[in-house]
Amino acid sequence: MLRFIRLGNTIFDDLFSVMAVIDLTFLRYCNWATNGARPLYENGRGPWNIFDPEEIERLRHTLEEVTLPELRRVNTIDDFVAYRSNEPPPHNTFSFDFKLMAHIAIAKGDLDEAVCIVDAAIAKGWVDHLPAYYELLKKRDQGALITFLRKQQASSIATLGLTGYWKPTPFPIEL
Incomplete structure (x- = not known):
């Protein structure tokens, strides 16, 4: 089981994307694991602005209080299946x-x-x-x-x- 927070850049210098990733190691990857990736958006609007202190504080709070505890609860394959089965749209394609x-x-x-x-x-x-x-x-x-x-x-x-x-x-x- 892989559980991590993935930070990525965007086409804009001041914005970056954040994803919570939970994935299984026995799936063969050609590059970074994204099968179990779920984007974390700033109030549903998209990437995070690294130059806005209030936005960074909201991201820190989201990661520490919501995302990391959620990731820590997924420890088994059954936990993974339950987690992925309850994903919000448009990420709920797991069972297909x-x-x-x-x-x-x-x-x-x-x-x-x-x-x-x-x-x-x-x-x-x-x-x-x-x-x-x-x-x-x-x-x-x-x-x-x-x-x-x-x-x-x-x-x-x-x-x-x-x-x-x-x-x-x-x-x-x-x-």
Whole structure:
């Protein structure tokens, strides 16, 4: 599980964006994790002005009193699913991401559910090509699926530059 606050610049010199990010490490990233990112806006208006002391104080308050406690409550895959399932629009597309939902089911050890998710996506025409893990999943090859998730996790951690800090923990399927 990754939980962090991401600060980013905008096209304007005095404005920056702030995002609360909660994501799963076993999803393979090519760049910064954004799957679980939720923008924090200044009163719903957009990026934060770094030259406005009152606005910076509101951001500090939002981060310390609202966002960080919210991030700290998400510790398990089930917490992650609950958190993402309750996102406000337009960020509430979580349950439509069949790859994410299948990976979660695999990590939790619910291989039958993962097969159902992928097969339903195939039937709906959402799949251009079969996922790399599909044959392993159809065979219910738990060991190979764990290896698949671990490789994706290692790649994500390396991409994010966290290799020196990361300590792997068992997936629920391994417990």
